[in-house]
Amino acid sequence: MNALTGSLIPLLVAGIAYQLSHRRSYALIAGLFAAVDGLLLVESRYALINIYLLFFGLLGQWFLLLALNTRGEQRWLRLTLAGG
Numbered sequence: 001m002n003a004l005t006g007s008l009i010p011l012l013v014a015g016i017a018y019q020l021s022h023r024r025s026y027a028l029i030a031g032l033f034a035a036v037d038g039l040l041l042v043e044s045r046y047a048l049i050n051i052y053l054l055f056f057g058l059l060g061q062w063f064l065l066l067a068l069n070t071r072g073e074q075r076w077l078r079l080t081l082a083g084g
Contacts, residue, residue, distance in 0.1 A: 005055050006044020010034040012058040019065035 014031030018024065034040060043051045060082045067078035 002044050002048075002051055006040060006051050009040055009044075009051070009055055009058065012055070012062055015062050016058065016065060019062065019069065 010031040013034040014027040017030035018027035021027070040051070040054075042048075043054075063078050063082035067075050067082060070078065
């Protein structure tokens with residue numbers, strides 16, 4: 001389960017980079033940097049609990065950025081999922 005969570009982090013980083021810049025190239029570069037980061041590989045491989053803190057923190061930021069780009073009922077749903 002830790003390896004699965006760790007493998008989703010580069011996708012979250014790429015999603016956050018895309019929401020900030022709206023450029024696919026920046027999102028791919030950010031996801032690539034997160035994928036080859038040694039600390040993330042070690043934490044997900046050795047089943048350290050920090051990987052979950054990082055995953056849910058990035059997930060909350062991604063939902064916040066999605067909420068800022070939408071309006072109406074979906075905005076409130078995404079803000080709720082972001083934790084705020």
